[in-house]
Amino acid sequence: xxxxxFTTSVLATGGRAGxxxxxxxxxxxxxxxPRELGGPGGEGTNPEQLFAAGYAACFDGALAMIIRREKxxxxxxxxxxxxxxxxDEADNGYKIGVTLNVSVQGVDEEKAxxxxxxxxxxxxxxxxxxxxxxxxxxxx
Numbered sequence: 001x002x003x004x005x006f007t008t009s010v011l012a013t014g015g016r017a018g019x020x021x022x023x024x025x026x027x028x029x030x031x032x033x034p035r036e037l038g039g040p041g042g043e044g045t046n047p048e049q050l051f052a053a054g055y056a057a058c059f060d061g062a063l064a065m066i067i068r069r070e071k072x073x074x075x076x077x078x079x080x081x082x083x084x085x086x087x088d089e090a091d092n093g094y095k096i097g098v099t100l101n102v103s104v105q106g107v108d109e110e111k112a113x114x115x116x117x118x119x120x121x122x123x124x125x126x127x128x129x130x131x132x133x134x135x136x137x138x139x140x
Contacts, residue, residue, distance in 0.1 A: 075106035
């Protein structure tokens with residue numbers, strides 16, 4: 001069993017038309033279903049945006065760890081996660097897919113790709129999604 005290093009909690013109520021609140025109240029957001037999914041749209045966030053934010057931040061952190069470990073001469077990084085809400089033909093339900101658009105400044109594309117691939121193996125979000133959703137890595 002893995003050693004637990006940290007636990008956090010967020011309470012969701014009302015589904016896609018509800019609210020999410022973290023235990024420390026740092027996150028307190030209204031959820032609004034996007035128009036594209038038949039919702040009203042407007043002010044608020046949705047589970048896909050929250051997932052995109054978490055995955056992008058976690059992946060950038062894993063990338064920073066790999067860069068430090070490899071002592072790579074990188075001047076900066078950024079990660080933009082595009083999360084797609086998809087129709088799942090297998091069960092007529094829904095699923096998500098992710099494209100991680102990763103910028104690694106200061107190295108050539110080959111070195112950037114090597115660092116990104118290693119980060120993908122180290123990132124907790126990548127580990128959690130491996131084999132469950134399609135994740136595309138794009139070097140930008």
